Amino acid sequence: MVRPSLRVSKTRLVRTPSETRLKKISKRTKKPHCSQCGAILHGVAFGSQNKVRKMSRSEHLPSRQHAGHLCSRCLKSAIKADVRS
Numbered sequence: 001m002v003r004p005s006l007r008v009s010k011t012r013l014v015r016t017p018s019e020t021r022l023k024k025i026s027k028r029t030k031k032p033h034c035s036q037c038g039a040i041l042h043g044v045a046f047g048s049q050n051k052v053r054k055m056s057r058s059e060h061l062p063s064r065q066h067a068g069h070l071c072s073r074c075l076k077s078a079i080k081a082d083v084r085s
């Protein structure tokens with residue numbers, strides 16, 4: 001059984017011109033989901049960490065409350081519940 005930390009990464013053998021072989025590790029990433037309903041979040045960057053790190057903060061997250069955690073529908077209902085209570 002593969003270690004849980006290694007189940008995400010993929011290793012490949014790559015041939016270089018000098019016939020040496022190198023292992024490349026590419027990690028699969030999932031799209032970000034809402035923590036309440038599980039819907040896919042729009043406007044949130046995903047992919048390799050190198051790509052996401054190079055983006056500015058405004059490029060990889062919407063600039064509203066609970067961005068990256070709740071979808072717009074769940075946020076709307078949460079704000080309504082806060083105001084009404």
Ligand SMILES: [Zn+2]
Binds near residue numbers: 071072
């Ligand atoms: Zn939601």
